Amino acid sequence: MKPAAFDYVLPSTIAEAVEALGEGNRRTQVLAGGQSLLLEMHLARIRPDLVVDINRLAGLDRIDVNGNEARVGALVRHRTFESADAVPGPLGRLLALAVVNIAHPPIRSRGTMAGSFAWAHPASEWCAIGLALDATVEVTSREGKRELAVRDYFLGPYRTERRADELITAVRLPLLGDEYGVGFIEHRRTHFCFAQVAVAAAVSVRDGVVADARIGLVNSADRPLRARAAERSLIGTELPPPGSGHPRGDHPFVRAGQIAAHEDAAPVAEPYGDVAYKRQALAVLVARTLTDADADRRSRAARKGEDR
Ligand SMILES: Cc1cc2nc3c(=O)[nH]c(=O)nc-3n(C[C@H](O)[C@H](O)[C@H](O)COP(=O)(O)OP(=O)(O)OC[C@H]3O[C@@H](n4cnc5c(N)ncnc54)[C@H](O)[C@@H]3O)c2cc1C
Structure with missing residues (x-):
């Protein structure tokens, strides 16, 4: 099946992206890896008026390790974690053990960790790890930034604390000590x-x-x-x-x-x-x-x- 017609924007800054997401009278969707969204659109289970493609946003494809956390930007693809060195210590090993279970290589090349937290599938490997480690989801909207503790984040199948006008910019995972x-x-x-x-x-x-x-x-x-x-x-x-x-x-x-x-x-x-x-x-x-x-x-x- 072909998706219903929709408008498409390709913002080059986070400010432009959240401006588009904040158009309150339209059903909006973020396009990150597209590995869940495009399938749902083809099946007509999701019919957005506007798709906001975030793939040109600079700086979201990085993992920054600050102190005791790895901050995973919203465009870091699943496959990045196939190397246990992507993140230091036992956390890197845990992510590497888990990632090979996510679908297959083409999907892992496009799909993003942040997209998994947005989609909130009950069978998401990343979401279960985020819960176990007390991760944090960073979101931005026209109203500013919020930090959502993953402990309270999942409300049900595909339902989270995140509002539709909020863009996930990163997921922060606490590092695990060598012990x-x-x-x-x-x-x-x-x-x-x-x-x-x-x-x-x-x-x-x-x-x-x-x-x-x-x-x-x-x-x-x-x-x-x-x-x-x-x-x-x-x-x-x-x-x-x-x-x-x-x-x-x-x-x-x-x-x-x-x-x-x-x-x-x-x-x-x-x-x-x-x-x-x-x-x-x-x-x-x-x-x-x-x-x-x-x-x-x-x-x-x-x-x-x-x-x-
Ligand atoms: C055949 C198949 C098998 C799969 N197997 C698995 C599996 O075993 N385990 C697993 O976890 N996943 C699996 N997936 C899903 C895959 O991991 C997706 O990549 C992931 O669920 C969503 O990431 P994405 O970047 O592709 O998001 P997209 O498909 O681009 O978006 C998905 C949803 O999240 C929203 N979204 C995405 N990024 C953001 C953001 N930064 N801010 C706000 N909203 C955002 C979109 O609006 C949309 O509603 C599978 C998919 C397929 C097609």
Whole structure:
């Protein structure tokens, strides 16, 4: 199907872009990577009066690392994160583990991280990671700038705190210290599908006791989710010495998986995954992702000669 007719502008400054977005009597859409928007327009599920193409805006294609944060500009494409060095430390490794699960290379070459936060698909890998890490979304409109804490940002499927006249200029992700290990595992039907469920985890351990745990859940509710109850079950818990293979029985990671699947998650049934199936997959994936994160942490500590 062809999209309905629409007007198109290609602003060269952020001020021009937000001016166009602020035309209150028109249905506007931002064109960033176009990997969700153009599909929806072709399916006539979105019919904008005006498309504001932001691809000529200077300075939005940069990642700036300031102090404890990576500020990802609105035109940074998914594929940038395929290199773990795009962002320093464990955060760069986590983003690199996750990004290869986003669609396929042509989509990753155009699609943007900020576009994912704007679109707010429940199965977005970036959104679940943003929640787990307490990210911030920077927006600008005719009225000025706002910073939206990702913790309160997602309101439902494709619904966020951002107003339609607000342009996301950047997403700020807190860096993870070297003491963190990270893991990301996704379960999907075919390589090009969105996740049935996926899990992002970052864990730090001091003297054998979990000091911090961050768990993001993908496609485990009607919006991206953070597994706070599972995190609480881990923090302050002593980990048994690592065994071989996956943890079993009453291992804290197995318990956290059960809690994430049954207390945190509120899965929505889909044609190839009913609620019970998704909960079962989540319980297993959370335990395995935490195990991977802990192994990552231990192998890095061993390389540095630390005993943690
Ligand atoms: C076959 C296929 C498979 C996919 N698989 C996955 C997947 O597994 N995981 C995943 O996360 N995504 C997946 N995607 C979506 C892809 O990641 C998109 O790139 C992403 O959702 C949106 O980014 P974009 O830059 O392409 O945004 P666009 O398509 O340009 O825009 C999407 C929406 O966000 C708004 N928007 C975009 N940027 C901004 C901004 N800076 N400020 C304000 N509003 C903005 C637009 O107005 C529009 O409503 C898939 C897409 C396809 C077609």
